[in-house]
Amino acid sequence: MKSPLKGIKILDLTRVLAGPYCTQILGDLGAEIIKVERPETGDDTRGFAPPFLKNDNGEETDLSAYYCGANRNKKSITINLSEKQGQELVKMLLKDCDILVENFKTGTLKKFGLAYEDLKEDFPRLIFCSITGFGQTGPYASRPGYDGLIQAMGGVMGLTGDPDGEPMKVGVPIGDLMAGMYAAVGILAAVKHQADNDEGQFIDIGMLDTHVAWLANQGMNYLSTDNNPQRLGNQHPNIVPYQVMPTADGYIVLSVGNDPTFERFCKVANEEELLDDDRFKTNASRVSNREYVTETLNKITKKRTSATWLKELEKAKIGCGPINNLSDVFNDPHVLSREMIIEVKHSKTGNKPLKLIANPIKMTETPVTYRYPPPLLGEHTDEILTEHLKLTIEDIKRLKVNKIV
Helix, strand or coil: CCCCCCEEEEEECCCHHHHHHHHHCCCCCCCEEEEEEECCCCHHHHHHCEECCCCCCCCCCEEEHHHCEEEEEEEEEEECCCCCCHHHHHHHCCCCCCCCEEECCHHHHHHCCHHHHHHCCCCCCEEEEECCCCCCCCCCCCCCCHHHHHHHCHHHHHCCCCCCCCCCCCCCHHHHHHHHHHHHHHHHHHHCCCCCHCCCCCEEHHHHHHHCCCCCHHHHHHHHCCCCCCCCCCCCCCCCCCCEEECCCEEEEEEECHHHHHHHHHCCCHHHHHHHHHHHHHHHHHHHHHHHHHHHHHHHCCCCCCCHHHHHHHHCCEEEEECCCCHHHHHCHHHHHHCCEEECCCCCCCCEEEEECCCCCCCCCCCCCCCCEEEEEECCHHHHHHHHHCHHHHHHHHHCCCCCC
């Protein structure tokens, strides 16, 4: 099967989430990923548990769910980067690699002689991607970056939550994930440049930068007015109604994107007289009268059950949906038909397949592939040292005795 990045080799010096998420995307697209981990402990997320995965006997393994979510399609080698011999092993591996990705704190790899400036002369084709909390420059460059901290400093917490409640973070580590995605996009562009010009480059990804970038419409709302957008809970800042609506037995999401759609909603609700009220006629007027419009519509939606609303609204081609928990999501017929859950074999789980969230990219000619399950710590150390560096069994034994690998 053809893969778009087949033949591309990546030395992965990342851990936790932003970096591993980036390299997993590239691995799914066919790149060969050599994941370098600390001897004995490995990637921090190996210990981010419970939950741990269970085997076919229902017993917990030492494989954390967190680690498995961002580390498939990789081979694991352990190398002690703080030792000179370990640093030399990294340089030897780079002779056979096209890309290096790392997410250490700014300046860390410089201490090991493995910063881009240390490597670019010997490896002029190397694409070196660094993912940090705040980038390589600026007054915050030396600070460590954590997802919750970035969400707070990047503005999203100031936009999220009930107006009368405390600021609220997003329920998944979106700061890490978006940094990883932007890094993957940058690397793909650099791969094209590398192919065309036989030249590498340095990619500087700061989590705060990427967080600011995806403020999107809310960021533009501020830049165009100099007014800080207020927290609106589940309401949309520019469209009404586009929010959670109460029903007779729960809640649904109603997404009315334009005035013709609102007219259809009024017909479905048997409330066409609302269209005679200037406060409801246009989206702009509904936004300007948000509180009154919301209060009025909430009384209407409470008259019917969620199932009834969803059936009638879908029939009228009005955006709507249930508010699913994760059990609902992963059992949804559409999600299942789109093959968003994959199953892979893993030595730790025995005959029980390991379930993973699939890559959402669908391509007709070069589809994503799932070649390797999340690796055990150092699982491929001997293989990589033998095949890539041509070391002998005796060489590898000495490295292990000296705690280099």
